[in-house]
Amino acid sequence: AASALREERKTPLYQNGDDEYVDLDWDNLGFGLTPADYMYVMKCSKVGEFTQGELSPYGNIQLSPSAGVLNYGQAIYEGTKAYRKENGKLLLFRPDHNALRMKLGAERMLMPSPSVDQFVNAIKQTALANKRWVPPSGKGTLYIRPLLMGSGPILGLGPAPEYTFIVYASPVGNYFKEGMAALNLYVEEEYVRAAPGGAGGVKSITNYAPVLKALSRAKSQGFSDVLYLDSVKKKYLEEASSCNVFVVKGRTISTPATNGTILEGITRKSVMEIASDQGYQVVEKAVHVDEVMDADEVFCTGTAVVVAPVGTITYQDKRVEYKTRDESVCQKLRSVLVGIQTGLIEDNKGWVTNI
Numbered sequence: 001a002a003s004a005l006r007e008e009r010k011t012p013l014y015q016n017g018d019d020e021y022v023d024l025d026w027d028n029l030g031f032g033l034t035p036a037d038y039m040y041v042m043k044c045s046k047v048g049e050f051t052q053g054e055l056s057p058y059g060n061i062q063l064s065p066s067a068g069v070l071n072y073g074q075a076i077y078e079g080t081k082a083y084r085k086e087n088g089k090l091l092l093f094r095p096d097h098n099a100l101r102m103k104l105g106a107e108r109m110l111m112p113s114p115s116v117d118q119f120v121n122a123i124k125q126t127a128l129a130n131k132r133w134v135p136p137s138g139k140g141t142l143y144i145r146p147l148l149m150g151s152g153p154i155l156g157l158g159p160a161p162e163y164t165f166i167v168y169a170s171p172v173g174n175y176f177k178e179g180m181a182a183l184n185l186y187v188e189e190e191y192v193r194a195a196p197g198g199a200g201g202v203k204s205i206t207n208y209a210p211v212l213k214a215l216s217r218a219k220s221q222g223f224s225d226v227l228y229l230d231s232v233k234k235k236y237l238e239e240a241s242s243c244n245v246f247v248v249k250g251r252t253i254s255t256p257a258t259n260g261t262i263l264e265g266i267t268r269k270s271v272m273e274i275a276s277d278q279g280y281q282v283v284e285k286a287v288h289v290d291e292v293m294d295a296d297e298v299f300c301t302g303t304a305v306v307v308a309p310v311g312t313i314t315y316q317d318k319r320v321e322y323k324t325r326d327e328s329v330c331q332k333l334r335s336v337l338v339g340i341q342t343g344l345i346e347d348n349k350g351w352v353t354n355i
């Protein structure tokens with residue numbers, strides 16, 4: 001199958017030891033979609049198992065207008081990355097955690113999910129087939145997007161009769177247009193992201209369209225992203241539209257506890273572990289908005305966002321500015337995380353996989 005694909009695309013698949021790159025402006029990668037050559041596709045009927053998937057050229061897929069995903073939003077996605085080491089080889093970062101999170105999300109959305117092995121194998125195949133699209137070390141990463149959806153047709157509300165798992169990829173640089181500069185966040189009081197008992201704790205696609213209105217309103221006013229509050233008291237921090245959030249006060253780093261409304265970020269938990277290794281007291285708790293406004297530092301974490309400093313937060317009529325020094329807690333944690341992800345710092349935690 002691989003040689004047929006190669007023939008069709010007239011582009012060579014990655015060969016071991018080959019340092020070939022596509023022709024891209026690696027110094028100016030943002031977070032736009034630049035689809036890499038190949039995607040991985042695997043199908044499953046409602047009752048059955050996922051069958052053997054395969055790589056195919058990246059392209060449009062056919063869906064019935066009555067597909068469950070299009071009508072009832074039955075889908076979840078993941079985000080992970082392939083990193084290039086200085087020697088040109090590739091690394092994956094904790095892809096088994098994405099697999100487990102997809103499994104939990106699939107249960108919540110009443111979908112079958114690929115096994116951990118199937119998921120990780122799909123990520124590896126997608127990364128290797130698209131090796132030429134993995135930016136040189138230090139220039140960016142290959143963002144990998146696994147998507148699980150109810151692709152079968154259904155009219156009455158219910159789980160779809162067929163599911164499709166797709167993994168596609170795109171080279172990316174910084175998520176925010178600010179680059180590495182500090183973000184300006186706006187505390188949203190009208191709209192909420194998730195409510196207790198809802199699907200805010202999993203990566204359901206239904207968590208994302210509802211934030212667009214608040215996000216686009218804030219962006220039009222010059223903010224980078226929106227911070228959501230809890231839906232009940234509207235006083236406790238949840239997360240931003242695209243990432244988790246941390247608050248630093250002295251040697252204590254707090255982050256909202258995951259209680260079903262907050263996404264359990266893999267970067268979030270990795271940063272918590274790195275921070276506690278570095279001697280910080282790391283606390284998961286309900287973080288009051290007043291505490292945020294009184295913090296020494298605030299930063300965001302996510303696969304796309306990595307670890308990003310926050311420069312200002314605007315809440316009601318108050319605007320607070322935070323320290324964003326070079327030797328900030330945020331920068332320290334970011335450099336350890338990125339060091340592990342790119343193979344510059346030895347991984348003694350079993351987080352990275354050489355592929």
Ligand code: COI
Pocket residue numbers: 078079080241242243302303304305
């Ligand atoms: C990620 O960080 O991987 C996400 O899925 C966030 C998304 C809004 C880009």
